[in-house]
Amino acid sequence: SQKIEQNSEALNIQEGKTATLTCNYTNYSPAYLQWYRQDPGRGPVFLLLIRENEKEKRKERLKVTFDTTLKQSLFHITASQPADSATYLCALKKNTGFQKLVFGTGTRLLVSP
Amino acid sequence: DTEVTQTPKHLVMGMTNKKSLKCEQHMGHRAMYWYKQKAKKPPELMFVYSYEKLSINESVPSRFSPECPNSSLLNLHLHALQPEDSALYLCASSQEGQGGDTQYFGPGTRLTVL
Numbered sequence: 001s002q003k004i005e006q007n008s009e010a011l012n013i014q015e016g017k018t019a020t021l022t023c024n025y026t027n028y029s030p031a032y033l034q035w036y037r038q039d040p041g042r043g044p045v046f047l048l049l050i051r052e053n054e055k056e057k058r059k060e061r062l063k064v065t066f067d068t069t070l071k072q073s074l075f076h077i078t079a080s081q082p083a084d085s086a087t088y089l090c091a092l093k094k095n096t097g098f099q100k101l102v103f104g105t106g107t108r109l110l111v112s113p
Numbered sequence: 114d115t116e117v118t119q120t121p122k123h124l125v126m127g128m129t130n131k132k133s134l135k136c137e138q139h140m141g142h143r144a145m146y147w148y149k150q151k152a153k154k155p156p157e158l159m160f161v162y163s164y165e166k167l168s169i170n171e172s173v174p175s176r177f178s179p180e181c182p183n184s185s186l187l188n189l190h191l192h193a194l195q196p197e198d199s200a201l202y203l204c205a206s207s208q209e210g211q212g213g214d215t216q217y218f219g220p221g222t223r224l225t226v227l
Binding site for chain 2: 008043091102
């Protein structure tokens with residue numbers, strides 16, 4: 001069966017460190033993968049999109065990698081700040097089925113001062 | 114304008130009420146979506162309007178009824194809801210309407226059904 005797995009446990013890190021979040025998927029062949037940030041009770045906000053032929057994408061303090069062999073994406077936030085505390089969702093593009101953009105359950109990141 | 118707006122922010126309704134959720138975008142996007150999200154779960158797609166043509170998630174009960182008056186506006190009409198329908202309802206839009214492209218979400222409506 002198809003699965004998108006993100007660590008359901010919260011990730012706690014200290015301010016200034018690099019946060020690394022993982023998105024693993026099974027039985028998908030996504031043309032691209034997206035990362036979103038979601039604050040409690042709010043809608044997700046798009047952060048980055050990485051295509052299957054791209055190994056790495058950067059935007060300011062954010063970096064995303066995409067390994068289609070391992071079926072995994074890593075999302076890094078460098079020099080993390082308390083304001084980065086949120087839930088981060090990965091989303092895969094599907095070619096079939098009603099819902100073409102399928103989301104993982106997200107990982108909650110807590111950055112302590 | 115890169116914003117999707119939703120009203121109301123919060124809604125409490127009884128099982129016999131009729132209410133509507135509203136969504137608006139002025140980015141010229143050709144697709145608009147309704148998602149339902151329960152706590153600690155991913156957003157689940159309910160309806161898509163792509164170039165004002167409706168696609169439906171067959172598992173969504175008929176007590177939810179979408180309406181797209183024009184390409185900028187999206188409504189979700191609610192009637193005879195059940196307590197299990199309590200959730201965060203998210204509206205989103207996307208540029209191309211192909212379903213897998215980047216979604217721009219509104220802030221959501223927190224719905225509580227008593």
